[in-house]
Amino acid sequence: QVQLVQSGAEVKKPGASVTVSCKASANRFTTYNVHWVRQAPGQGLQWLGMIDPSGGTNYPGNFRGRVTMTRDTSTATVYMELGSLRSDDTAVYFCATEVPATCFFDYWGQGTLITVSS
């Protein structure tokens, strides 16, 4: 059973940046894509982008320039940094894995609440 463990909740001020980590119980990241999805309170799901096993990234246009995903293979950890935070970035952020080219997310982290407030 694969476990993805994310870093803890954070409170940030508008304009700041936040980095959320996602660590796999086994080094699943060497062969799987890692995606980030967020969910604002009481809302639906929004895709923030992905990083592939070679470190290549794909970000949707509405987050390009504001989000950066990186990976540390030695610690089986993926990081997602979101900058220029606004109040509407308040959400639970999930990491999830995908077997390449299957287009669905099979394992998910527990979620990390990021609150943006002045």
Add this chain to the structure above:
Amino acid sequence: EIVLTQSPGTLSLSPGERATLSCRASQSVIRTNLVWYQQKPGQAPRVLIHGASSRATGIPDRFSGSGSGTDFTLTISRLEPEDFAVYFCQQFDGSRYTFGQGTKLEIK
């Protein structure tokens, strides 16, 4: 961007009944890239159906998916108490992933 619209927003049914959830796309979706998830309060989503109609590992056979083009359906043949949750559809168009807004399945 492909917009997915789910209906109804809320579905009120009783255990044992059949549930039919709809996911309509703003343009044709690659059938192999249409996915359904279930989410319970305080939990991450769980994949139910991928490739429009293939059940994920460990998913009971009362869950089934169908459809093609712009219209997809998730059917739960006989509702169990643990099935009351929010359901999302998701697609990938080759460059980005989008989700529907969700259908809440509640106990009547």
